Amino acid sequence: MLRRMEVYLLEIPLNEPFRISSGTSTRSTNIVIRLVDANGNEGWGEASPSRRVLNETLDTVKATLKNLFPKVKELECTDIEKLYELMMETPDSPSAKAALDFAFFDLYGKEISKPVYKLLGGYRESIETDITIGIMEPEEQAKRALKFVAQGFRSLKIKLGIDPKKDIERIKAIRDAVGYDIILRVDANQGWSVNEAIYVIDKLADYEVELVEQPIRWDDLKGLRRVRKESSIPIAADESVKTPSDAIKVIEADAVDIINIKLMKSRGIWGALKIASISEAAGIKNMIGCMGESRIGITAGVHVAQGLKNIMIYDLDSDLLLKEDVVIEGGASIEQGVRRAGSDSGLGIKNVRKEMLTQISVLK
Ligand code: MG
Numbered sequence: 282m283l284r285r286m287e288v289y290l291l292e293i294p295l296n297e298p299f300r301i302s303s304g305t306s307t308r309s310t311n312i313v314i315r316l317v318d319a320n321g322n323e324g325w326g327e328a329s330p331s332r333r334v335l336n337e338t339l340d341t342v343k344a345t346l347k348n349l350f351p352k353v354k355e356l357e358c359t360d361i362e363k364l365y366e367l368m369m370e371t372p373d374s375p376s377a378k379a380a381l382d383f384a385f386f387d388l389y390g391k392e393i394s395k396p397v398y399k400l401l402g403g404y405r406e407s408i409e410t411d412i413t414i415g416i417m418e419p420e421e422q423a424k425r426a427l428k429f430v431a432q433g434f435r436s437l438k439i440k441l442g443i444d445p446k447k448d449i450e451r452i453k454a455i456r457d458a459v460g461y462d463i464i465l466r467v468d469a470n471q472g473w474s475v476n477e478a479i480y481v482i483d484k485l486a487d488y489e490v491e492l493v494e495q496p497i498r499w500d501d502l503k504g505l506r507r508v509r510k511e512s513s514i515p516i517a518a519d520e521s522v523k524t525p526s527d528a529i530k531v532i533e534a535d536a537v538d539i540i541n542i543k544l545m546k547s548r549g550i551w552g553a554l555k556i557a558s559i560s561e562a563a564g565i566k567n568m569i570g571c572m573g574e575s576r577i578g579i580t581a582g583v584h585v586a587q588g589l590k591n592i593m594i595y596d597l598d599s600d601l602l603l604k605e606d607v608v609i610e611g612g613a614s615i616e617q618g619v620r621r622a623g624s625d626s627g628l629g630i631k632n633v634r635k636e637m638l639t640q641i642s643v644l645k
Contacts, residue, residue: 282319283354285645286384288346289313289638290339291327291575293603299415302442302472303333309573309603312342312377313638316384318358324387325630326380327578329545329571329599334520337374343641345374346381350644353381358388365551375523375548376572382549383581383628390627397581398622401554401588407621408586410595411436411466413602416443419454426455426463433617436464438596441481442472442496449484456488466594468494471520475504482512492539492568492594495519502534509536517541517568517594524548525555532563539594541568544582553585561591568594576600576608577630583613583622595620607637 294308309329316324328346330337352367364385368378390397412434414425426437439455441448448469455465467490473481478496485493492515497504499520509516517539518531523546531537540560547553553569560567569586571579579600586592597613597620600606611631614621623629 282357284317284319285643286346286350287315287317287643288343288641289315290641291607291638293575293605293607293637295602296604299602301416301440301468302470306573309575309599310339311573311575311578312339312346312380312641313577313607314346314380314384316388318388322388322391324358324384324391325577325628325633326382326384326387327574328374328376328380329573329578330374330376331545331572335375335523335546337376341374342377345377347642347644349378349381358385358392361385361389361551365548368548376545379544379547379549382551383544383578386550386581387627387630394626396622396624396626397550397584397628398587401550401585402590403588404590405587407619408583408595408597409435409618410597410615410620411438411464412598412618413438413596414440416440419447419451422451423454423458426459430459430463435462435618436466438466438468440468440470442469445473445477445481448481452485452488452490461489464491465489466491466494468519469496471495471498473497475501475507478508479511482508482514486513490514492517494541495521502531502536505531505536506534509538515539519543519570522546522556524552525559528556528559532559532565537565539566539568541570541596542592543570543572544578544585545572545574550581550585554589557589557591566594567592568596570596571599574599575603576606576612577633580608580613580622580628580630583620584628587622605637607634608632609634
């Protein structure tokens with residue numbers, strides 16, 4: 282039983298403008314929730330809405346939370362499958378649902394005095410994340426790459442998808458700068474046509490690229506299959522897979538080698554488990570990524586990444602691109618690219634910077 286849900290706005294500027302093929306952002310604007318249960322325990326959650334991928338706005342997040350709260354209020358924190366059932370009844374705002382799911386898992390872990398990753402399977406004690414470089418001039422991207430390598434990151438995710446010829450120059454410039462000990466992965470965010478994708482990926486193969494994420498538009502699975510067949514680099518689906526049924530569709534279409542799970546798309550941890558199970562059974566690896574979460578949401582991602590064997594590629598870096606950290610104490614740590622969820626119960630978020638949170642409502 283829940284006593285109340287506090288809903289907050291959290292706006293944090295990015296360290297620098299972040300450009301991908303579909304647009305540029307300068308800040309993360311998220312909704313943070315704090316659930317308080319009948320015992321007085323607190324559960325933290327965060328929604329990082331995406332207009333482009335999930336058709337969400339702050340208003341749809343707020344409305345979804347308001348609609349769901351009276352229904353979920355009566356649940357126990359262990360009633361996760363019932364929570365998921367309620368969330369799947371409507372198609373609205375997946376990220377709002379992710380926030381609720383995180384807060385439930387946080388309470389659940391606290392109730393049984395275990396960190397969330399232990400209740401998800403507890404497979405590993407740490408993960409190594411990449412860090413993402415937005416679209417810039419090739420020499421600028423190479424500079425960022427060197428900066429991140431100097432900070433200890435050994436995997437870089439490079440945004441492409443604007444201009445096929447220049448995209449090849451970008452990867453050449455970065456590879457020349459960092460050498461071959463650094464993992465490079467690429468994300469075109471649907472920016473190429475099928476033919477462009479086949480052309481660029483063929484050239485990128487000279488520079489040891491680990492994977493190419495979402496080369497073409499999300500709904501062209503036949504095209505994605507063609508790109509995969511023609512390419513020597515593994516292909517990952519991001520925008521094409523939001524739910525467990527989407528995972529089945531891309532697997533049936535033989536369209537990908539890797540499925541990128543994001544908790545904002547999957548409606549949280551429970552939906553992610555379902556996608557991971559489907560992927561594993563089909564022999565498809567999972568990657569885990571993020572939208573624009575602060576360290577609250579990223580902490581949930583690190584727990585999932587540590588819990589499940591089939592999640593093997595880690596792109597949990599959105600908090601690192603932000604100017605400020607909303608978590609003061611606890612939550613997933615970062616050291617030279619290595620992240621740890623830690624051994625505290627639940628999500629392990631102990632204290633947040635209250636002055637960064639603007640209260641929107643308290644639902645009872
Ligand atoms: Mg992506």
